[in-house]
Amino acid sequence: MMLEHNPIVAFFFFLLGTIVGSFTNVLIWRIPRGESIVFPGSHCPKCGAKIKFYDNIPILSYIILGGKCRNCSSKISIKYPLIESFVGIAYLLTYLLYPAAPFIETIQMILIIPIFLAISCIDIEHWVIPDELTISVAVVGIAASFIIGGWKMFVSSLIGAAIGAFIFWIISVLGKRAFRKEAMGGGDILLIGAVGFLVGWKNILLVIFISALLGAIGGIIAVLIRKAISHKDTKTDSAIPFGPFICAATLIVIPFGEKMLNWYLSLFK
Ligand SMILES: [Zn+2]
Structure with missing residues (x-):
């Protein structure tokens, strides 16, 4: 399998990822602040000095x-080169995962990785999932399902969106009754709907299962960390933003969901 890969193309994917990662940093900073993502060019948040193109090279300039x-x-912040590296590595992995797959699957990953990373970072920092990013996920999902499988696939992705949003809506209503507080935000319900367009009706159930599993593990770790630093914050005691877990689960399910479902169903034969 590795022989099908060209090291020069692999490096190009990494390089492209670091450049897209640089733009992802712009999204993460500007979208929650309501700033334009195009104008003005990059500038230092402290002194406002314009950053010259030769000081704006991903990872290296830092x-x-x-x-x-x-x-x-x-x-x-170290976050800037880390995010550039993250997208670089994620693009490299995409190339390694899809050597002979239809081109559209590679493009779908290339579009979705920076959007998911921006959603995760913004949700962790600001506790919101911006609508424009959720809509971008839905648009990529609808376009990809049409191109890959025509109307049949589009119907599957539409059902996936409906199932995902409906299940999360139920969880949010029940959670509110049981705990008298917001268990699932409106942003999470919209995001899982958008992800439904991306993965279709079978895989959306897998995304929900894996994100819940990851969320539970993340919740336990968060409680332990908060106990360790004994930060008495009653309002956000055990609460953690759920967006990053939806994104992580989706990035697992897109390449591996089919295999995971087949393995699971084979247990019952
Ligand atoms: Zn400065």
Whole structure:
């Protein structure tokens, strides 16, 4: 399988990922602040100095500048090169996963990875999932299902969206009754609906199952960390944003969902 891969193409995928990662940083900073994602160009958040193109090279510029602004020497967050590296590696893995697959599946991953990363980072930091990002997920899902499987696939993705949103809506209503607080936000319900367009009706159930599993593990870890630093914050005691778990589960299910479902069904034969 590895022989089908060209090391130069693989490096190109990584490089493309770091450039897209650089733009993902722009999305993560600007969308929650209601700023335009196109204008003005990149500038230092501290001193406002315009960042020159040669200081805006993904990952490398951070290392060359020692993590400091060239103008005011204020610290640049390590998040920037980490996000650039993350998308670079995710694109490289996409190329390794889909050597001979239809081209559209590669494009679908290339579009969805930065959107999911932006959703996750914004949800962790601001506790919101911006509608424009959720809509982008739905648009990619609808377009991909049409191109891959025509009307038949589109109907499957429409049912997937309806099932996903309906199940999450039920959970949110029951959660509110049981715990008298928001268990599932409106943003999560819309996001799982958008993911339904992406993965279809069979795989959406798998996304819900895996995201719940990951969310439970994440919740336990979050409680342990909060206990360790004994931060008495009653309002967000055991609560964690759920968006990142939906995104992670979807990125597992897109390449492996079919195999996981077949394995599960084979247990009953
Ligand atoms: Zn500066």
